[in-house]
Amino acid sequence: MSRDATLPPTRAAVLDEIVRAAAAAFGEVGYRTATLDAIAERAGLSKVTLYRYVSSKEDLLSLVVERTIATFRTGLREIVEERRPAEETLRRIVRFQVRLLAENLAFLTVFFAEESGLPAPMAAQAARAKREYDRTIERVVREGIEAGRLRPLPPMLVVFGLLGMCNWLHKWYRPQGALSPEQIADVFVDLLERGYLADRPGASRDGDALTRIDKRLGRLEAAMAAPRRRRTRRS
Amino acid sequence: MSRDATLPPTRAAVLDEIVRAAAAAFGEVGYRTATLDAIAERAGLSKVTLYRYVSSKEDLLSLVVERTIATFRTGLREIVEERRPAEETLRRIVRFQVRLLAENLAFLTVFFAEESGLPAPMAAQAARAKREYDRTIERVVREGIEAGRLRPLPPMLVVFGLLGMCNWLHKWYRPQGALSPEQIADVFVDLLERGYLADRPGASRDGDALTRIDKRLGRLEAAMAAPRRRRTRRS
Incomplete structure (x- = not known):
């Protein structure tokens, strides 16, 4: 980081x-196969x-991992420090995460694949940074639940669910694909906020209440109309 | 597969x-670091x-990958062949995926990390199997949308979102953790089906219904009050 x-x-x-x-080479052919010559x-x-500049392939891997961590950390800190409502902060995190993945595909592929093979001090640093990252988002979720803006689901599972959905991009995203990172992020935000089930009246508690209210209103409206109709019939 | x-x-x-x-060793210290002696x-x-039994470490990696693919494929096929409503099939897929990840952590960690470094024929086989897997789930989502059971989101993004959420387990799940695979799967199903936003009237289709009801009530109240007011004024 200081280099x-x-x-x-x-x-x-x-x-x-x-x-x-190095990131491009590692990402394309795998860390094991990539050579310093090719890089x-x-x-x-x-x-x-x-x-x-660098003394070994391992040295390069460390640099790739360090930079990846620094990019994630800086971006997340900026978003969280704006202190918006939880759902808006999460929206920004999803968009940031998807954009970062899409734009740094090679870096992230290496980062996620090579974690287990990192030299010990670097592995420890990466693990610490990831834990801190997860906890920062967890605080956002927790505060959102406390403020009644988010449903009371286990906060850490919401974090892992959200991050998993976004980070999985490194396995399937292709820059030449039909959807832009912004479009993908929009769908993920929508999915995370509202889920994939079609709204079916009667399926939710609000739906049940609305159906009952609708019936009562119908009866009221009929009762209001009744005297007039009776009058009409009488005449 | 035939071996x-x-x-x-x-x-x-x-x-x-x-x-x-081999899977345990690769998963723990990484494929690169693991030795045949240790295995x-x-x-x-x-x-x-x-x-x-095996001629090389690469041979072992191929076996790990083959078995992982076979387990996924068989399980998914069984679920889909039951031909339940889409949301029920997806629920079962999420539970299956989470359980499989949790129970075969070492296998899956190797599978997801080493994909890019597989020998060419094995890489091609793995890519084909994954594509087929994704498409099978995509068909379930597409049929669910056509039947009006799921919201019309881009089916493939729903699939990648769902799989990402589940597969990410290999990065954070610890068998000794507080939540069982079943509990985790339940939260993910809930999150995928209904999202994390707290229900807030006015934000959803229910909100529109409430606005309409409000107007009808207003008209009713006006109708109820009108004759009385007229009477009051006359007296």
Whole structure:
């Protein structure tokens, strides 16, 4: 995380390019299969130059993971600090999460696939960052439930459900697909907020109440109309 | 897939044990880090015996993937062939998916993490099987929408949303956790069917009905009050 800060701008830009090339290579052929030669070629560098920036493939994996974590963390913090109502914050989180996945497919594929094979200190850092991420969203859900804006479901399961729905993109999303990340996020928000069941009157408690009210109103309206009708009949 | 069929029962049982040990080892320390020695030890076999069953670590990975695919496929087929209403079929799919993930955590972690690094023929087979799986669930959703039981959301996104929610378990589920797979599945079903928003009048179709009822009540009240008012004024 500190490596970028200590580099002069051009070197930082080159390292950035190398990390992008590494993520793309890892994402495409898997971390195991990818070679430093192929990564250097992708970045348009000689292997000698590459070695001036990173010492090994594992080093590159660590950089990919660090950057992924930093991007997630910064984005989430910005959303949560706006302190909007829970459902609006969650809406923004879903849109952010889907956009991030779609735009950084290679990074995220590597991040999710290679977690278990990370060197120990990096694995611990990644686990900590993920826990913190989950808990931040959990607080949003918990506050939403307390404010009566969200249904009282187990908050952590809402978080895992939401994140699972979004993060699964790395398994199926193709940039050339029919739907844009915004359209996908809209459907997910809709699905998470309202579910997939068709509204069927009588199926919900409100539905039952409405049906009863409708009948009572009908009887009232009939009673109001009755005298007039009786009068009509009499005349 | 055919390997088991050709083995006598005891040999099939040993192979089964080896594949389970391999899945556990791959799942715990990652495919890259796991060694055949460690797998043999887990299975309680010598490395020599292990080699009578499998020729390499890659061979073992293929077996893990094959078994995972077979388990998913058989279970889904059984559910869909019962031809229940769409929402009931989806409920069963969510429960099946969550249970399968929870019970085969090691297998699924390997399956989802190692996909990109599979040898080409196995990768193609896995991709085909997954596509078929997704499409089978998509048909259920599509029929549910056509029957008016599900809301008209893009069917494939409902499928990916549902599967993402369930499959993400392999990233967070711990067998010793507070909630059983059944409890988790119940919450996911509830969330997928009805969403997380608290019912708020005015926000839904029920809200529209309430607005209409309000107007009818207003008209009734006006009709009730009118003659009396006229009488009051006259007196």
